[in-house]
Amino acid sequence: MSAKNDEATNILNQLGLIARGLGETFAPFCEVVVHDLQDPNHAIHAIHNNLSGRQVGDPATELGLARIADTQYPEVIANYANRFPDGRQAKSTSIGIKDSNGRYVAALCMNLDLSLFQSLQSAMGQFTNVVKNGVTENLDTSNADAIRQRIDEFAARQATTPRALKTEDKRLLLRELKGSGYLEVRKSMEVIAQHLGVSRAAAYSYVK
Structure with missing residues (x-):
């Protein structure tokens, strides 16, 4: 594992606290991951509300590798379509963090499980569906x-x-x-x- 400078270590520590807070706030629907982009072979630094089955020390994703290769890669990519390994649909947001030299050293990623919300949306759609058979009534007599x-x-x-x-x-x-x-x-x-x-x-x- 490559040596990390003090600045990068501090960034990762601070991101770890942010990830923990976000994880507790949005549990159990949102996985929050801190990536150490200095070590792409063991990039996952912390993971909260583990929905993807990954572990600390697992390698970087394609997006992480893209940031490592290109300092001009977008810092924030929000609400993009994603999918968990078991097929569940997800909505993800990835935030790249640069050091004072302008190099990407870390990333904070959130992966929202859409399956429950899609089920609720389907149930609510069925519940609120009305039959259009020409019958109308207004229970509001007070205008x-x-x-x-x-x-x-x-x-x-x-x-x-x-x-x-x-x-x-x-x-x-x-x-x-x-x-x-x-x-x-x-x-x-x-x-x-x-x-x-x-x-x-x-x-x-x-x-x-």
Whole structure:
């Protein structure tokens, strides 16, 4: 194994801590690997949430070898398609780390297991699927959706969100809603207050 300078050793140690934190945060769906690019034959320096079956001391991947060979290789390659040895689809991000001389000495890689999320996506798609047979029904008898849409449109004109509207803007909004007759709708103030993220008392104060 080639000798490592103090700078590279410090980089690897710091990356090891970062990898550990990321691994604990995104467990168990994301494998986090620290690669020592100074030693391509034994590049894996640390691995957390091992999803690929690799071990510390295993060799560098093609991407790692590409970085070793070319200092101009991109430092960050994000969200590229990958695959674990057992066939599971993965989404990967690789971050190359250079020393003060501009040479790649390490890399931090994250491999996200997509199989569970794909299963959940399929299940949610089935669950939310509706049959289009010509039958329609609206359980919202308070026209809440129309009020919310009017508020969203007003906020969009101000280039913001309903909850981020300034007090003066909220007063102007309530005047518009009142002028359009929306305040006559049952429970309208409750819907408005909820969508603006304020109390009903505050919503009423904007009408004054």
